[in-house]
Amino acid sequence: MQKAFAAIIFWLPTILLAISDPPDPIYEQRSPSNRDGIGKFYMGREISHVMGHQGAAWLERPERERDERTDLLVEALPMKKGDIVADIGAGSGYFAWRLAKKVGTSGKILAVDIQPEMLKILEANMENHGVSDRVKPILGKITDPKLPNESVDLALIVDVYHELSHPYEMTQKMVEALKPGGVIAFVEYRSEDPMVPIKRLHKMTEEQVKKEMTVHDLEYVETLDILPQQHIILFKKPEK
Numbered sequence: 588m589q590k591a592f593a594a595i596i597f598w599l600p601t602i603l604l605a606i607s608d609p610p611d612p613i614y615e616q617r618s619p620s621n622r623d624g625i626g627k628f629y630m631g632r633e634i635s636h637v638m639g640h641q642g643a644a645w646l647e648r649p650e651r652e653r654d655e656r657t658d659l660l661v662e663a664l665p666m667k668k669g670d671i672v673a674d675i676g677a678g679s680g681y682f683a684w685r686l687a688k689k690v691g692t693s694g695k696i697l698a699v700d701i702q703p704e705m706l707k708i709l710e711a712n713m714e715n716h717g718v719s720d721r722v723k724p725i726l727g728k729i730t731d732p733k734l735p736n737e738s739v740d741l742a743l744i745v746d747v748y749h750e751l752s753h754p755y756e757m758t759q760k761m762v763e764a765l766k767p768g769g770v771i772a773f774v775e776y777r778s779e780d781p782m783v784p785i786k787r788l789h790k791m792t793e794e795q796v797k798k799e800m801t802v803h804d805l806e807y808v809e810t811l812d813i814l815p816q817q818h819i820i821l822f823k824k825p826e827k
């Protein structure tokens with residue numbers, strides 16, 4: 588009896604800790620592998636820091652279209668007039684107004700970001716390009732883009748996925764937001780290519796993106812390697 592009591596006293600702090608802070612089954616916390624990482628790992632990949640709104644000018648740099656062929660990217664996306672397109676991690680809205688022109692007045696762009704400062708810059712840019720009527724800025728949460736269920740034809744996520752602090756939860760929510768048959772387009776700098784001048788944790792291999800999607804209700808469609816620096820990796824939500 589005395590032994591049992593001693594054992595309870597010995598293990599009590601561990602038991603209480605386990606109840607108040609259950610171990611996270613998805614993520615692993617280690618020391619950061621370099622200064623760009625947050626020390627949180629998902630399926631063997633270290634997540635990078637979020638790019639702050641101070642980086643908006645870099646997103647809007649005039650040479651971006653030439654260097655990244657963003658024109659080809661927008662052209663290649665599986666979307667049409669009247670579509671509802673979610674721009675996840677829309678930042679300054681570099682893609683949002685281009686997508687808005689493509690969906691026309693009958694379509695809509697749901698531009699999601701977690702930084703209110705980015706959304707302010709985005710709103711000004713949409714005004715300048717005359718597409719404010721078609722672009723809805725949405726302040727998302729780190730685990731939730733706050734999109735209506737089964738409402739989206741295409742979710743575009745350019746240079747964002749690698750910095751999602753909760754990639755599993757965010758992808759679950761994106762899948763929920765897709766219409767059956769809807770598509771997610773992941774655009775990430777190619778980690779396989781050492782010539783792509785981007786920091787290691789801000790690039791991803793095609794293999795890693797595919798691996799991380801295996802836990803979601805998504806079908807791999809294809810990878811378009813038509814851009815100088817990035818993969819376009821397409822997945823589809825199964826039709827009902």
Ligand SMILES: C[S@@+](CC[C@H](N)C(=O)[O-])C[C@H]1O[C@@H](n2cnc3c(N)ncnc32)[C@H](O)[C@@H]1O
Binds near residue numbers: 677728
């Ligand atoms: C490198 S910028 C890319 C912006 C834009 N997609 C582009 O290519 O011009 C990454 C953006 O993702 C946003 N972001 C990071 N985590 C997010 C999340 N969980 N939900 C929505 N946006 C997020 C950041 O705030 C930042 O604006």
